[in-house]
Amino acid sequence: MTINRRTPGKRIASFVRDWSLPRQLAGEPSKSTAAKSTTSEKLQPRLKLADKVGTSICPYCAVGCAQLIYARNGKVIHVEGDPRSPVNGGRLCPKGAATMGLLNNPERLTTVKYRRPHATDWEEVPLDWAMERIARLTKQTRDETFVEKLADGTVVNHTLGIGVLGGATLDNEENYLMKKVFGGGLGVVAIENQARP
């Protein structure tokens, strides 16, 4: 808490100095000079505080509106439409405009949640443990379900025991690696994304 050490006299003087009405009556415009005050003099745009800015693309629909993301100390402080973009010319719709709310949402997941078979609640587990457990489960299911040849001798070299869903909200590079690793590496064929549903 800051303690106001100003005397009543000083406070009155500062009130009179900042009071807009006399200046308006004197003919100054209410939206510029008459609106200035000691506080407003010190205001600066939020963007000035940013120590980093990057170009981004809206994470919602396929229109592909461009965004500028401003950050300070590793935290996003502002997201706006990129005025240079021929797609959106700086505009964003209600979803795109909510991007900062999405990124900074306190409801975001921050740890791996794990649910044991038949359990009634989540547990938190270390990321590394989860990665190793998932790798082993993947290997086990693949090994148990991998088919080299069908009964009639047709070569298939695949597993139908594992499925992969998702991709339409991910980067091209992520989709590429998913198809390459799960398909080309592990023999998974049931790889699908939101293009159908």
Add this chain to the structure above:
Amino acid sequence: MSQWDLVNSDVILVMGSNMAENHPIAFRFVVEAKQRGATIIHVDPRFTRTSALADIYAPIRSGTDIAFLGGIVRYLLENDLWFREYALPYTNLSTIIEDGFQAPEEFDGLFSGWDEEKHSYKMDSWQYEGMVVPTANADHSVEVSDPEKKHEMTKRPPRRDETLQDPNCVYQIMRRRFAAYTPEMVERVTGCPKESFVKIAEAMAKNSGRERTGAVCYALGWTHHTTGSQMIRAATIMQGLLGNMGRPGGGVLALRGHCSIQGSTDIPTLYEMLPTYLAQPKAAKHPTLETYLEEETVPTGWWTNLPKYMVSLLKAWYGEHATKENEFGYQWLPKIVGDHSQFPMTFAMTDGFMRGMFVIGQNTVVGGMNAKLVQKGLAGLDWLVVRDSHEVETATFWKKGTLISEGEMKPEDIATEIFLMPASLPGEKAGTFTNTQRLVQWHDKVVDGPGDSRSDLSFVFHLARRLKELYAESTEKRDEPIRKLTLDYPVIGPLEDPDSEAVLQEINGYTTADRKLVSGFKALKDDGSTACGGWAYSGLFPEEGKNLTRSRKADGPDGNGAHHGWAFAWPSNRRTLYNRASADPEGKPWSERKKMIWWDEAEGKWTGLDIPDYVEDKAPGYRPDWSKEQTGMDAISGSDPFIMMPDGRMALFTPAGLKDGPLPAHYEPVETPAKNAFYKAQSNPAAKRFHRKGNALHEVADKQYPYALTTYRLTEHHTAGAPTRGVPTTAELQPESFAEIPPELAEKLGVRTLDWVVLSTKRGEVETRAMVTERLRPLTIDGSTVYEIGMPWHFGWAGYATGDIANILTSIVADPNVSMHEAKALTCNLRKGRLRRHHEGVEA
């Protein structure tokens, strides 16, 4: 077409889309076109903000779009309003089809070639006379007795009748095909007053020709049907006749839903394709690389290059281990044996042979059809990995799901081992998205994701690393693919995140000897000397330090408006596909007003305002020398613009590439309140039906389920809702689920706005609030009144904005071509009240 090119349109037909609300920023170009004098048309079951801003609005019943568009095609043909100078040389209108071809009007609603036992078509009678027309569409082989006849296309051009008199030419077939689609029939089937229909047909016709062009914008309102592919086909046929393809302000613009849904289709996480439209090998058809290349390569046109693309892909995946001797590692690719798409996956889970699943950035419990069955499937898995930024329904079905709330199961009954992993969002990772107009746009990493959040790239990379370790000692042949797979991406920082630019460079392609980036797909070879992860994207990273997807130079007022310096549009940074059609057969622009590219005689090359989608120096006067065999682009004459087609022409009639007919025909949705007024065949005969427990369908005009139902999206929410229902701003704007009900029906049932209502189908029941609104009008269909109800499908139990899952109501049925469901047109019942599970004792 580019979204911004819509400002050059003279007419825009928005159909199967509520563009103003669902693609708001793209709609600004429609508004700008209107301000410049264009006519805006909206055809839709609901009156929406798109309708409010349109010059003409026409209501139709969901699922009757082919009847409407077929009506326009008939109107153009019968009144001779099509753009003859364009459509005659540039489409296959004059091509002669096999004598045995029959269409539904002659054949009980079926096309010739129907095999009742196999439930599919044999396509012999759909072919060009004396030859087989191959298709490079993945998963779409031409089902004919003698596929070898595709090589006939290298010997002579298809037989044509430029006078259009031959009864077997496409023009005459189309006239017969659409003769029944009169304005009266359009009204009877769609419910749209014939005056509105004629006004729209006239507006389309009036804005065609040398000086004028029109565009069509569609979205999921067309794709979510068992006849969806053919709806889009019907629109393309109209656009071909009107001369609206490959020209400024002309085209068919698909408005897609997710930020990289185009990218994930091109570089597919889809079962039937390898990156950029190569077919995933099929066990029966493609036992060896040789048979694959023979079967998939189209002998004429651009697709003749397919072997270069396939071999380069194998080199990208298996690196030095891919050699000529081992078919470049072809056998390591898994082969498909049927439909492995999402819906059969649901059954694979409930049947227990799919045992583990990764769900990465998708909320399938809300977005999947027959949502209760999806949850049953997940409950049958051994393990499930869900990666998302929020706690989505897909990860919590075992404690908060429908099976639990309806008392069918307890969490203790469910044995699935579940991992819910925090995922980074754009802004927290670097990479590219491909937007709805093929624009590949880079996004930077600005901050780290919260806590243990990682990019999905990092997840897959590190999982693959661990698996490589687990398989390191294996000597089994079946384990070779993961051991031989290339995974040598440089890593960044203490978390060892793989460098996404390195992945993008692999997609772009490089020469294998010195890892030098290739300048584009023309540099690719089929001998193993190049590697390329996605040929159609090649050129987006043409040299070290030159990532064109990061380019941010839009045109100023003096530019040509194609914005070639803003990101990269595949292929080759072309903004308008097939833009050769923007010039007349001699290579001159159709008009000054509508110029795009043209032939520069002095320079001997194509030039203009876009990068030519053509062989740069192929003169308009070039003709193949048919005295000898002609392959590849040599077989395409200099006046044929559609270079991906084996005859260089737009296929108004498709001999190959579709499984349910070479031309569209109106079939009713699988669930519908109406009988098919056109044919004996009620619904698409080739549609995929799954007669399974929990997936029962309604009868035609089922008295228990008398209302038509359509599902849709809202501006403030995104698809299955994960990134908006849990975010306060968007959740506050649309806080809760509802159903739109026409006042006439509401009055009949005594329902008022905000009352609780229950919607039901044979698949399940949901409760929601009523919104009584005139936006939905009762339609008179074949003499009786049909009420249509609408329900947004975003909602679920997670987040702040909640509601029952609309997809509890939908069934699993699918379009035969693309396995797309039919959530835009089904039937349901509606009653006032609530479900007992929420309010015991409340009258239901």
